[in-house]
Amino acid sequence: MATTPQAVTSLNETFPGQIGTPVEFRGETTVSIPKADIPAVAAHLKKLGFLFLLDISSIDHFGDEPRFEMVYEFYDLDTNAHLRVKSRISEDDLTVPTLTGVYATADWHEREVYDMMGIDFPGHPDLRRILMWEGYPYFPLRKDFPLEGKSSDEGAVAFSNPAPLEGGPFVTSPSSLSQEREPRAHPPALS
Amino acid sequence: MSLSTVNLETLDSAARAQEALEKHNQSTGSPHGADMPDQVGEKLVLNLGPSHPSTHGVLQIILELDGETITKATPELGYLHRGDEKIAENMQYNQFIPYTDRLDYLAPLANNVAYALAVEKLLGLKTTPRVETIRLICCELARISAHLLGMGAYAMDCGAITVFMYTFTERETIYNLIESLTGARFTTSYTRIGGVARDLPDGWIEAARAFTEQFGAKIDEIDNLLTRNRIFIDRTKDIGIISREDAISFGLTGPNVRGSGVDFDLRKREPYLGYEQFEFEVPLGSVGDCYDRYLVRLEELRQSRRILLQALDKIPGGPIVSPDGKNVLPPKSTVLTKMEELIHQFIIVTEGIDAPPGEIYFGAENPKGQLGFYIHSKGGGVPHRLKIRAPSFVNLSILPKLLPGHMMSDVVAVLGSLDFVMGECDR
Numbered sequence: 001m002a003t004t005p006q007a008v009t010s011l012n013e014t015f016p017g018q019i020g021t022p023v024e025f026r027g028e029t030t031v032s033i034p035k036a037d038i039p040a041v042a043a044h045l046k047k048l049g050f051l052f053l054l055d056i057s058s059i060d061h062f063g064d065e066p067r068f069e070m071v072y073e074f075y076d077l078d079t080n081a082h083l084r085v086k087s088r089i090s091e092d093d094l095t096v097p098t099l100t101g102v103y104a105t106a107d108w109h110e111r112e113v114y115d116m117m118g119i120d121f122p123g124h125p126d127l128r129r130i131l132m133w134e135g136y137p138y139f140p141l142r143k144d145f146p147l148e149g150k151s152s153d154e155g156a157v158a159f160s161n162p163a164p165l166e167g168g169p170f171v172t173s174p175s176s177l178s179q180e181r182e183p184r185a186h187p188p189a190l191s
Numbered sequence: 192m193s194l195s196t197v198n199l200e201t202l203d204s205a206a207r208a209q210e211a212l213e214k215h216n217q218s219t220g221s222p223h224g225a226d227m228p229d230q231v232g233e234k235l236v237l238n239l240g241p242s243h244p245s246t247h248g249v250l251q252i253i254l255e256l257d258g259e260t261i262t263k264a265t266p267e268l269g270y271l272h273r274g275d276e277k278i279a280e281n282m283q284y285n286q287f288i289p290y291t292d293r294l295d296y297l298a299p300l301a302n303n304v305a306y307a308l309a310v311e312k313l314l315g316l317k318t319t320p321r322v323e324t325i326r327l328i329c330c331e332l333a334r335i336s337a338h339l340l341g342m343g344a345y346a347m348d349c350g351a352i353t354v355f356m357y358t359f360t361e362r363e364t365i366y367n368l369i370e371s372l373t374g375a376r377f378t379t380s381y382t383r384i385g386g387v388a389r390d391l392p393d394g395w396i397e398a399a400r401a402f403t404e405q406f407g408a409k410i411d412e413i414d415n416l417l418t419r420n421r422i423f424i425d426r427t428k429d430i431g432i433i434s435r436e437d438a439i440s441f442g443l444t445g446p447n448v449r450g451s452g453v454d455f456d457l458r459k460r461e462p463y464l465g466y467e468q469f470e471f472e473v474p475l476g477s478v479g480d481c482y483d484r485y486l487v488r489l490e491e492l493r494q495s496r497r498i499l500l501q502a503l504d505k506i507p508g509g510p511i512v513s514p515d516g517k518n519v520l521p522p523k524s525t526v527l528t529k530m531e532e533l534i535h536q537f538i539i540v541t542e543g544i545d546a547p548p549g550e551i552y553f554g555a556e557n558p559k560g561q562l563g564f565y566i567h568s569k570g571g572g573v574p575h576r577l578k579i580r581a582p583s584f585v586n587l588s589i590l591p592k593l594l595p596g597h598m599m600s601d602v603v604a605v606l607g608s609l610d611f612v613m614g615e616c617d618r
Contacts, residue, residue, distance in 0.1 A: 025549045026312055051439050052455075054554065057565050057578035071565065071578075073552050077439070077453070080460045084552065105442030108588040116276075131269040131617060140277055147281050 001049040001078035004029045008083070014044055030084040035070070035096055038087055042072070042102045050074040050083065053099070056109035058117045062143030066090040068119060072099075089119060098123040116141035133158050234262060237599075241270045245348050245603040248613030252590065256599060264594035264602075266587055271617040279577035283543030284310045284384050285520070287577070292378040294581065295615040297340050298333035298558045299379045300369065305555035307382035308463060309564035313551045314384070314518050314544065320465070320507040322386050327464040328399070328502050329372075329381065330555075331495045335406070336365045337558035338446075338488045338495075338610075345485065345607030346417055349426040354416050361409050364402050371395060384544055385519035386512030396503055403499045410492050417485065427481035431593055431605040434479060441589040444582050445560025446487045447609055451479035457556040469498045481608035488610070518544045543572020552580075559583050559612060579618055583611035 002010065008031060011019045020032035033041050042053075054073040061067055068089040075082055089096060098121040099106035110121045111130040118139035121127055128134060135154040138145055148162040234255050241251040249270035255263035275294070279287050291306040292299035304326045311318065318326075343358035366376045371392055373379040381388050417423050433443070438451035448455050456473040458466040474490035476483030512519045520539055521532040548570040554563040560582025567576040586609050593605060 026315065026551050028551060030550065053442055054561070055552070055563055055565060055578065055580040057576070059567055059576045071550075071567075073563075073565070073580075077455060082552070084550075103442070104437070104440040104592070105585060105588060108584065112584075129269075131272040133269065140274060145277075147277060 001076060002081060003076075003079050004081045004083050007045060007048050007050065007076075007081065010048055011041060011044065015041065028082060028084060030086060032086045032088070035087040035089055038070070038072075038085075039097045039099060039102060041085060042074075042099050045074050045083065045085075046102055049076045049078055050081070052077055053103040053105050053109075054082075056099070056106060056113060058113045058119060058141075060117060060141065060143045068094070068117060070096055070113070070119070094118060095120045095122050097121070100124055115139070118142065136160075239602060241267070245606055246613075247344060247606065247611065248616075250587070250606075250611075250613055250616070252594075252602070254594070254599070254602070259599045261594050261597050261599060261602070264591050266590050268584075268587070268613075269617055271613045273618065275618040276577055276579060279574060281573065283572045284546065284574070285539075285544065288382060289378065289380045292380055293614055294579065294618065295337070295557060295559055295562070295583070295612045296377065297612055298337040299377065300329040300373075300381055301333035301337075301555070301557045302562065303379060303382040304330055304464070305553070305557060305562045306564060307384055308555060309551065309553035309566060310384050310544075310546075311513075312553045313546055313549065313566050313568055315547075316385055316513055316515055316518060318385060318513045319509045319511070321509040322511055322513070323464045324502055324506045325387055325391065325511070326382065327466065327469075328499060328506075330464065331499050331502070332365055332368065332399075334495045334558045335492055335499075336362050336369075338492055339365075341558070341607075341610035342413065342417075342485065342488055345604075345610065346423060348603040348607045350422040351417060351420055354413055357409065357412055357416070361406065368395070368399055368402060371398070383512065383520055385515065386510070390511045391506070396506065399499070400503045403496055403503065406496055407493075410489070410496070413492075414489060418489070424482060426600075426604050427485060427608065429478070429480050429482075430597065430601050431481045431608060432479050433589065433593060437589065437592065438479065441592070442585045443560070443589060444585065445556070445558070446484055446491060447560065447586050449473065450476035450484035450487045450608075452476055457554055457561060461554075463555065466498075469501050471495075471498050481604045484608040484610075545572060546570065546574075554580070557582060559610060559615065560586055562615075581615045581618055583613070583616040584618075587611055587616060 008022050008029065011031065015037055018033055018037055023030045052075040054075050057071045059069040059071065061069060066088040068091065070087045070089060072085045073082065074085065096119055098110060100110065108130060110124055111127060113119050114121060114127055115129040115131050116139060129136060132140065135157050137152050138150055148165050149160055151161050153159045234257050237254045237256055239252040239254055240246040241249040251267040251270065253265040253267060254261050275290055278290060288303060288306060291302040294302045339358040339362050343355035346354040369379060370376045372395060373381040373388065433451045435451050435453055438448045438453055444455065452475050454473060454475055459473055471494040474487050474494065476487050512522070516535070521535050525532040526536045546568045548568055550567040552563055552565045554561045561580065562582055563580030565578040565580065566574050569575045594602060597605065
């Protein structure tokens with residue numbers, strides 16, 4: 001068992017120079033680490049008592065470099081301590097070491113990250129798409145993937161077409177095309 | 192077999208678990224069956240779902256069977272994937288509330304509250320005591336409603352059809368209460384960032400109290416119908432045993448992890464909505480089998496009723512939105528009569544709430560487990576990334592480990608006891 005400050009101190013001692021300055025926001029602590037250290041840091045945190053891996057998510061900082069970021073939420077069941085560990089991932093090398101050997105729950109979370117962001121996890125036992133279908137060519141949660149979707153055709157498996165947004169969900173800034181799509185919203189002037 | 196209930200009461204849970212494991216090993220030869228030799232030379236691959244009554248939605252499980260014994264189970268998800276996280280990145284915080292109804296659609300009120308609390312944590316916004324208590328009552332009503340459906344469907348899958356009728360009768364009353372509170376029975380969209388959409392209607396507290404008071408006898412009815420029901424026990428006891436270590440490692444939450452004896456309830460551990468002011472207990476299982484998960488849910492109904500009885504007696508007065516006016520929609524009556532409020536409403540609706548840059552994770556103890564929202568904000572009215580930690584998704588991830596070694600007919604019991612909702616799992 002360990003509190004969050006104890007865990008940060010212990011990480012700094014075990015991985016000198018690798019742990020970024022902890023960021024506090026709304027009572028939560030976030031540390032950044034290089035991606036090569038992720039399994040070692042996770043194993044160390046598990047040894048400290050952070051037995052629960054709450055969540056794994058990923059962020060696309062489109063336009064920034066490194067572009068992607070992995071986010072891990074660790075939780076200690078004895079002290080209720082919470083620690084967030086993040087790691088930036090460059091677009092040139094979209095691989096992240098897997099955590100499946102440390103936390104069983106990482107299996108499906110990493111499959112979801114692969115499915116949605118296209119980040120590869122070498123060493124993962126069963127890295128397949130989980131929410132989209134096998135063979136879908138895009139990674140929908142990337143920022144350069146449009147909200148209305150893209151067309152794809154995987155033959156007998158599945159196909160997809162963009163769904164027109166009809167001005168939504170951003171009803172505040174209707175596109176210039178809305179007149180064609182929603183003629184009822186723009187009644188023709190009485191002649 | 193005699194109908195005596197004496198042999199149902201094994202007091203020593205460790206002995207019971209050991210006995211179950213031995214019985215299991217004798218019947219299949221190995222605890223998990225994965226390394227079982229192929230007896231006939233071929234195995235049968237069976238698709239369970241995506242449209243099957245016991246999968247409670249659109250879950251597909253590809254089962255590999257040796258005779259009637261499962262040797263491999265591969266869940267296939269995504270049939271209900273709607274891209275909620277992508278949608279959330281493209282709309283303002285208040286606009287996403289209706290989408291949270293459709294996560295765990297058996298407890299929409301609890302999802303609304305969890306999402307509102309997450310955004311309020313990001314904003315650093317504190318709501319009024321009245322809002323907190325109303326939200327707490329909503330959460331507990333949602334928990335009762337979700338558990339009733341979960342247990343009714345679970346019992347129906349395990350040969351006790353009557354219970355479903357009893358639980359649905361009670362759910363109907365809850366839906367009537369929810370309808371008079373929110374205007375909708377199913378898709379409630381009740382919370383707003385900083386408050387709730389409307390105040391309690393006249394007579395609602397009395398109606399809710401009348402329901403809660405008579406509900407105690409109804410729980411006993413369900414208890415009488417199921418807890419010593421021979422068929423139900425034979426289908427669930429010592430089936431689908433999840434060890435404490437597995438439950439933690441696979442990240443199970445809610446009644447599923449508590450059924451395995453892990454005391455993990457966020458209402459006690461990180462009290463939100465003032466749960467620390469209420470007296471209730473967290474029921475824990477001893478063995479971690481399907482029967483224990485049923486017992487935990489049954490007791491949670493009693494505890495939720497206990498919380499409701501306390502909360503309905505002390506709903507504080509005051510406004511139903513936070514006094515921090517900057518990020519909260521002003522009341523409609525003032526919008527229509529005052530210039531400042533009209534401008535304020537216009538700015539919030541068109542540009543959204545101005546959230547600070549930062550990131551938060553907020554988890555709420557929902558009926559299915561811990562519903563978490565990770566919000567990464569770069570400032571402005573729209574989240575840069577909103578990740579939903581869906582308890583059903585994580586709870587189901589144990590299936591490939593749990594199912595092998597069981598009989599085909601046990602799958603329904605295991606699925607029923609895990610009590611998942613695909614709307615939340617697939618998002």
